Amino acid sequence: MTLPSVAADPDATAGAAAVAAAARAGVRTMFTLSGAHVFPLYDAAHRGAAPLRMIDVRHEASAVFAAEAVGKLTRTPGFAVVTAGPGVTNAVSPVTQAHFSGAPVVVFGGRAPELTWGRGALQEMDQAPLFTTITKSSATAHTPDEVGALTAAAFTAASTAHRGPAFVEAGIDVLFAPAGDVGTAVPGPGGRPAPDEESVAEIARLLREARRPIVILGSDVWADGAEQAALDFVTALDLPAIGNGMGRGILPPTHPGCVTRARRAALTQCDVAIVVGAPLDFRIGYGTFGPAGTDTPVIHIADSTDQIATHRTLAASAAGDLGGILRTLCDLVGGPGGWREWRSGLREQADAAGAADAPLLTAGGDLIHPARIYGELLPRLGDDAIVIGDGGDFVSWAGRFVQPARPGRWLDPGPFGCLGAGLGAAIGARAADPDAPIVLLLGDGAAGMSLMDLDTLVRHDLPVVIVVGNNSAWGLEKGPMQLLYGYDILADLAPGTRYDKVASALGGASELVDRPGDIGPALDRALASGTPYLLNVLTDPAAAYPRSTTGL
Known part of the structure; x- marks a missing residue:
């Protein structure tokens, strides 16, 4: 193989055009795993006119999960660069997660040379078609002058509602070649048509x-920058509301309208459901609300017309700028209606549910109940803390107990449910927010998929507290299989695996915690450490989360 020539000017190559487009789109950090196919992008990011911080990970999936976290938290596209072949295919699952979550991400992939295409070069495959159904755009730059323009277009697509991932690839010879123009402008997000006035008026009437x-506030409320409008809407009209996904925290838990802990009663007893910025998927009963046997009206408000549900009849819908729609609705409705007693009753149920959790949150005994971890963690979390969930049963408890005080402080895999996303998300969260406390809640099953990237946290000095809920089982599968078959197989992991020793071997700090009374002091040490710190908490395998849905 003849080595390509390296340009004296790092900004003269097509690879530099991709980096320049990313920088103009607001990117400050590139997440990657080293690969020769994309060296020109590294060169431009390292010594070019638009330098980017580069964080290299131990698996390409973590690079994309990190970029997704940046996109979710900052609401500007995250940027991941992966090498050709397996580097690109390793990105498919995290790109799919970003697609399901509506997270703005651009993934740039290396590709076999154009000059030898069809002759069987290393990792020669047409990669862009892999992404056509899970991205906003998927394109191949066949010439140097296309690289900058296609990368800029990818950033525009990713940041235009409905947001999501975009993919661009270019051959290694294309990226090393000179580019005629590396100054391609990045157009802003595409405009949206105004919502239909009659539709908005009908929603107000209903x-x-x-x-x-009941109002359900989803991730797109945060992504669309509509969190203040949503808070004002709920407050001015004295409505009850539930947060879903990144919509958690739009209403702080002390807000009188926050009835997340009375979720079942709210969803099954309402007479109108208004879903804003969330799909009508399995997380909210596929859009079936109200008492059984009733045709409860459902109103769907989305950030774009293609997100309006089509699998069920809607009483009304509107699409467009979510903040503008909510402000218009607030004006049209005018003030609180005849639902104050309903809202107050739901709030009382939510408060009662919280009080009923006290015995779980303080549970003692010889074995640690997973809820006790949250009983110790919650008083130690400030309003600015970012909490990341990556797991099944253990993180289900987090969904119940962790109620963020602010929006944009909660990350989970979303409806795609991709285990192993947590370490990448923690890397991205720390890159996006250098100062906030970050706690990754990691099931032991999920730990097996990505724990090597604790090495990335250590090498790049990214302090994160990792709490492993170690019940030595695939808890999310063990219970349902027992229920269906009367037994379970393939659901047990080795008891007491020392994930803390893995963390220590990778250069992080760690502790094994096996007594309830030791959890709080261990958390104090971890939060004060300023270093990647893993707590391996051995929990009771019999303490399964009492779930009512499996997503099936």
Whole structure:
């Protein structure tokens, strides 16, 4: 193989055009795993006119999960660069997760040379078609002058509602070649048509006539920058509301309208459901609300028309700028309706549910109940803390107990449910926010998929507290299999695996915790350490989460 010539000017190559487009789109960090096919991008990011911080990981999936976290937290696209072949195919699952979550991400992939295409070069495959159904755009730059323009277009696509990932690839010879123009501008997000005024008026009419309304605020409310409008809407109209995904924290847990802990009653007893910025998927019963046997009206408000549900009949819908729609609705409705008693009753149920959790949150005994971990963690979390969930049963408890005080402080895999996303998310979160406490709640099953990237946290000095809920089982599968078959197989892991020793071997700090009373002091040490710190907490395998849905 003849080595390509290296340009004296790192900004003269097509690879530099991709980096320049990323920088103009607001990118400050590139997440990657070293690969020769994309060396020109590294060269430009390292010594070019638009330098980027580069964080290299131990698996390409973690690079994309990190970029997804940046996209979710900052609401500007994250940027991952992966090498050709397996580097690109390793990105498929995290790109799919970003697609399901509506997270703005651009993934740039290396590719076999154009000059020898069709002759069987190393890792020669047409990669862009892999992403056509899970991205906003998927394109191949066949010439040097296309690289900058296609990368800029990818950033525009990723940041235009409905947001999501975009993929660009270019051959190694294309990236090393000179580019005619590396100054391609990055157009801003595409415009959206104004929502239909009659549709918004109909939503206002349905709400005014309601007596038991419920509002569900989803991830797109945060992504669309509509969190203040949503808070004002709920507050001014004295409505009850539930946060979903990144919508958690739009209403702080002390807000009188926050009834997340009364979720079952709210969803099954309402007479109108208003879903804003969330799909009508399995997480909210596929859009079935109200008492059994009733045709409860459902209103769907989305950031783009293609996100409006089509699998069920809607009483009304509107698409467009979510903040503008909510402000218009607030004006049209005018003030609180006849639902104050309903809202107050739901809030009382939510408070009662919280009080009923006290015995679990303080549980003692010889074995650690997973809820006790949250009983110790919650008082130690400030309002600015970022909490990341990566796991099944253990993180289900987090969904129940962790109620963020602010929006944009909660990360989970979303409806795609991809285990192993947590370490990448923690890397991205720390890159996006250098100062906030970050706690990764990691099931022991999920730990097996990505724990090597604790090495990345150590090498790049990215302090994160990792709490492993170690019940030595695939808890999310063990219980359902027992329920279906009367037994379970393939659901047990080795008891007491020393994930803390793995963390120590990788250069992090760690502790094994096997007594309830030791959890709090261990958390104090971890949070004060300023270093990647893993707590391996051995929990009771019999303490399964009492779930009511499996997503099937």
